[in-house]
Structures are given as C-alpha cells and as structure tokens.
Amino acid sequence: MLRYVTTNPGKVREALQYLDDGVEQLDYDYTEVQASELGPIAAHGAREAYRHANEPVLVDDAGLFVDGFDGFPGPYSSYVEDTLGVEAVSRLVASELEDPRRASFDCVLAYCDGAGFEASPDPVDRDDRTAAAARGAEQGDEETEALPVKLFTGTVRGRIVAPRGEGGFGYDPIFEHEGTTFAEMDAEAKNAISHRGRALAKFGEWFAERTQ
Numbered sequence: 001m002l003r004y005v006t007t008n009p010g011k012v013r014e015a016l017q018y019l020d021d022g023v024e025q026l027d028y029d030y031t032e033v034q035a036s037e038l039g040p041i042a043a044h045g046a047r048e049a050y051r052h053a054n055e056p057v058l059v060d061d062a063g064l065f066v067d068g069f070d071g072f073p074g075p076y077s078s079y080v081e082d083t084l085g086v087e088a089v090s091r092l093v094a095s096e097l098e099d100p101r102r103a104s105f106d107c108v109l110a111y112c113d114g115a116g117f118e119a120s121p122d123p124v125d126r127d128d129r130t131a132a133a134a135r136g137a138e139q140g141d142e143e144t145e146a147l148p149v150k151l152f153t154g155t156v157r158g159r160i161v162a163p164r165g166e167g168g169f170g171y172d173p174i175f176e177h178e179g180t181t182f183a184e185m186d187a188e189a190k191n192a193i194s195h196r197g198r199a200l201a202k203f204g205e206w207f208a209e210r211t212q
C-alpha cells in the first residue's frame with residue numbers, strides 16, 4: 001500500500017485523481033527542515049515518513065514563489081498562510097509590485113520505499129548554511145540518511161491577483177493561470193495544468209513501470 005503523506009486534505013483530493021487504487025493518506029507531520037528549496041525538505045520528509053510507516057511513502061512539498069519577492073513565501077508558504085493569510089499576501093504583492101505580478105507554484109514529490117532503485121542525486125540547497133542545517137537535522141541516523149529517494153517535480157506559472165473563486169485550497173483564490181484562478185477551476189481542470197498534477201503524472205508513469 002502506497003501512503004500519500006500529508007496533513008492537507010486538499011492535496012489528497014487532487015492526488016487521488018491520479019493514484020486511485022492502493023493509495024491511502026498518511027496524516028503524518030514529518031519534520032520540515034529549514035531550506036530555501038523544496039527538494040531537501042521533501043527528501044528528508046520521505047525518509048522520515050518511510051521510517052515511521054514502514055511502507056512505501058510519497059511526500060508532497062509545495063509552495064508559492066513570487067518572482068518580485070525573490071521567491072517568497074516559497075518553502076515558508078504554509079507558515080505564511082497560517083500567519084499572514086492569503087488575502088494579505090495578495091494585498092502585499094499588489095502594494096509592492098507592478099503588474100504583471102508573476103509567480104510560480106512548485107511541487108516536489110519524494111518517493112521512498114526503502115529498496116534500491118536509481119535514486120535522484122541528493123538535492124543541494126543553494127544556500128550552504130541551510131543545507132548544513134538540513135544535514136544536521138538528519139545526523140545521528142546514518143541509515144535513514146542513506147535511504148534512496150526519488151524526486152518528481154512540477155511547476156506552473158501564473159500571476160497573483162485579488163482573491164476569486166470558491167474551489168481548491170490555500171493560495172488557489174489568488175493564483176491566476178491564463179485568466180482563471182485555481183479556485184475557479186474544478187479539481188480536474190486544475191490537475192491538468194497544476195504543479196501537483198504535473199509532478200503526479202511523472203510519478204504515476206514511473207511507479208506504474210516499477211510495479212508492473
């Protein structure tokens with residue numbers, strides 16, 4: 001049984017469209033190491049979640065990266081959603097940046113099942129200091145650190161706008177792609193173009209071959 005590791009029901013709804021049978025949510029809050037990119041966070045999370053579950057796991061780490069803010073809130077998107085809130089992010093972007101207020105949604109899926117496969121190279125953080133901190137967090141368990149992890153990434157470009165739409169979750173109401181916000185799309189339309197949908201499609205292809 002593959003476990004989709006997240007505490008976020010919005011992510012699960014989208015993932016289940018791709019990974020129907022034999023997937024169940026594992027509501028496990030893995031340690032999010034501090035890093036300026038999603039890769040190291042997801043890889044660390046997948047190793048930790050696999051150790052916890054003892055079953056194949058898929059960790060989903062995602063974030064909103066605003067071009068004009070040098071990628072903020074990025075890996076801190078969840079924290080910023082909980083503290084500032086998405087409407088305040090939209091207002092902040094509108095007051096500080098000229099139109100078009102370009103941004104990306106990025107998603108990194110990290111798969112770990114404890115077995116050997118051609119793993120992705122360990123993700124390196126641009127900022128050595130935070131990479132060192134990430135390594136530090138893993139220290140003391142070399143076996144966990146050595147577990148192979150496979151990464152799948154997806155990204156989508158868009159613009160930050162005033163909130164529109166009722167669907168989706170998180171930053172969906174303020175992220176517009178080709179004239180429509182993610183919150184104005186149904187899950188299927190969003191999956192067809194979203195960061196998560198693209199990463200899930202890549203994972204699904206690889207996983208189907210692996211389990212044939």
Ligand SMILES: O=c1nc[nH]c2c1ncn2[C@H]1C[C@H](O)[C@@H](COP(=O)(O)OP(=O)(O)OP(=O)(O)O)O1
Pocket residue numbers: 005006007008011028029060061062063064077078079081105168169170171172182194196
């Ligand atoms: O498609 C999306 N549509 C809207 N917002 C999104 C999306 N994808 C990620 N996001 C936001 C939600 C959260 O503020 C942050 C992810 O944070 P992230 O740490 O990956 O997930 P989380 O804390 O919600 O749950 P968990 O870590 O248990 O999977 O970016």
